Amino acid sequence: MNSAPNVPAPAKSLPNLGLKGRNTFGLDAVADIAFEVTAPEQIAMVMKQINEQNLPWRVLGGGSNVILPKVLPGATLLMNITGQEIIASDQNATVIAVGGGVNWHEFVAWTLENNLPGLENLALIPGTVGAAPIQNIGAYGVELADYIDHIEAFDIEKQAFVTLSKDACQFSYRDSYFKQHPQRFIVTKVVFKIPKSWRAKIHYADLAKQFEGNSNPSAEDIFLAVCKIRTHKLPDPKVIGNAGSFFHNPVIPNEQYETLLKKYAALVSYPDVPGKRKLAAGWLIDQCGFKGQRMGNVGVYENQALVLVNHGNGTAQDILGLAKCIQDKVRKEFGVSLEIEPNIF
Structure with missing residues (x-):
């Protein structure tokens, strides 16, 4: 006798779910209805219900790169698809499949525990594996895109699962095809x-x-060093609400960079693509006097001007108001526009 197919249970429905513990800014937010997605197959069932009721919707992973309003109308999909495994290995590379709901930092630690170095520069970046390619996360000279083979996702337009090659993802600095087409794809697995x-x-x-005096550190050494640096620069969201780096580092033409350098000899920048230069947004903000400043319930972190914080009872409106003040001052002083990094729901 044939056994029944292994069909996952429907996604758990959670009405009026409080999300304060599901976003690192610690914003008081309530989802009208949330669906806990633990298997890719559940997504089609949830989207069918959403379409039938014509509900607005969004996906929420670790909540580390979002600004939430007080009420999220319609449906919120909580991405909790876990699991990671080595699916192929040869003399050149190891291929690993990882569920979209896996904690990013825990995955990086797992790669080192399994002697698979490469991602250590991306340690302690908050969020989930599924959210990482949308933003093409990067740090200390390494980008996620450097290590992507392909991505599996549910295509809302086609109402079907699709596989996107690395090239199809169109990765660039803090950008991707997913980010350019919001609410088109729900990432379920990253390979x-x-x-x-x-x-x-x-x-x-x-x-x-x-690593002064040590030109040959191990991957584990780098992992620990990155954790040390980030812990110093970034506040623990469990202690003070934040979403990490709040603004992208702006990329400007070399001509504009040379003009600024004549006026600001200490201007902090990094090489980018030919003809372009990447400026340190934190330095620009610091020069405008915002580091450590407070505006009501929100403010700028005292150890890193690139980080906006919620001192308690702050709202999305408070955070975005402070962000606009910073953007206006930096634009007036340097002629440079700062783009907000977190997603605004």
Whole structure:
């Protein structure tokens, strides 16, 4: 006798769910109805219900890169698809499949525990694996895109699961095809290709300082150093609400960079694509006097001007009001526009 197919249970429905513990800014927000998605197959069932009722909707992973309003109308899909496994390995690379709901930092630690170095520069970035490619997360000279093989996602337009190659993802600095087409895809699985050949990447200034006199650190050494740097620069969301870096580092033409450099000799910048230069947004904000400043219930972190914080009882409106003040001052002083990094729901 044939056994019945293994059909997952429907996604758990959670009406009027409080989300204060599901976003790192610690904003008081309530979802009209939330669906806890633990298997890819549940997404089609949830989307059918959403379409039938014509509900607005959004996906929420770890809540580390979002600004939530007091009420999220319609449906909120809580991405809780877990699991990670090595699916292929040869002399050149190891291929790993990871569920979209896996905690990003825990996955990075897992790769090192399994002797798969490469992602250590991306340690302690908050959020989930499924959210990582949308933003093409990066830090200390490494980008997620460097290690992507392909991505599996539910295509809302086609109402079907699709596989997108690395090229199809159209990755660029803090950008991707997913980000350019919001609410088109729900990422369920990310497949990484980790090369067997490895070399330390410690050329960024903060990281280089950690290894003065040590030109050959291990991947574990780099992982611990990155954790140390980020812990110093970024407040623990469990202690003070924040979403990490709040603004993108702006990229400007070399001509504009040279003009600014004549006026600001200490201008902090990094090479980018030919003809462009990337400025340190935190430095620009600091020069405008915002570091450590407070505006009501929100403010700018005292150790890193790139981080906006919720001192308690802050709202999305408070955070965005402070952000606009910063954007206006930086534009007036430097002629540079700052783009907000977190998603505004």
